[in-house]
Amino acid sequence: MTKPAPKLTPKGLATRARIVEATARLIYEHGVHGTNNELIRRTTGVSGSQLNHYFPDKEGLVRAVIQWRAEEVIAAHRANFGALDSIDSLRRWADWYGADELAAERGCGYGSLAAEIIKKDLDLHEELAAGFARWQELFRDGLRAMRDRGDLRPDADPGHLTRVLMAALQGGMLLAQAARDLAPLREALEGAIAYLTTFAPGPR
């Protein structure tokens, strides 16, 4: 969780949030190395000493950006797809990503941040893994509910199916970005959901 320094006033919290949000967008556009203090100051109107007050080092700022991006994608999922506890809601989820033209250009907000940071010499793996884990909890909870309800067989493993879905999303995004075409993303998600449906009960 985002843990602000103690004693931040509401105004201080708002400034901190503004820095994090602006930096998230800058990293998305310019990468981690391309996002320096000067660019952040110019974009946010925050002074160097203010920036230094909230984020004494870049690693702390990037950590806050990872947390912000994770919260963002999780909030978007909750708002758009509810509990993700039916094949229909998962199909709506897949269709949503499969129609996201910006994704073919820029990829997943969280996934491309992860891919960008993972190669850097910043020690932020645990933060990245934690963000993916929190995001994946939504799917695991939904799939578990489906299994408990009997929409999936008892041998369906919600954790496994979640990882298959998330890998399809992330890999499909990379292929879509390279091809500048959403088709590989759509097909990857379609395949993952078709695999999921093989765990539906009933006569086969």
Added chain:
Amino acid sequence: MTKPAPKLTPKGLATRARIVEATARLIYEHGVHGTNNELIRRTTGVSGSQLNHYFPDKEGLVRAVIQWRAEEVIAAHRANFGALDSIDSLRRWADWYGADELAAERGCGYGSLAAEIIKKDLDLHEELAAGFARWQELFRDGLRAMRDRGDLRPDADPGHLTRVLMAALQGGMLLAQAARDLAPLREALEGAIAYLTTFAPGPR
């Protein structure tokens, strides 16, 4: 294909190849922005004027690196998995990646290069897409042979199944890197191959 400038002597070709290979490794370790001419010169022992002779601009050098990485992964596939035209050979392929400890740390040589470059302002999308396409041809050809032989039903789409496999590999790699654990990659590939087997003929 790699298209060297005309009139390169065998020695010139070897120097050029040495530059490309060294740059590929440098980009893998330091990223595109972290790989500058000085680092390349120091690593290869090539002079600035030589480097400039073979690669007048960075885009051309990175393009050659993309081609080299694509050839490398394709050659490794051919050597290790033959025609990839059976479920067994695809399982061997999945097991190979699923046991590649370096992958959990650094990801796929080609995929992480793609993820790195895709966000940069270099105009190399077509080259990246072409490399993925050549790599994917191996799978498409193998899956087509399986279908023609009757190991997959006539409604199995080799292109679709290839994209599902490749997305699982790339997305699984990203999750494995974030988690520093190969399990998500193994599960993603397992899911993709299980999906593939739903297209096997026979009584169900």
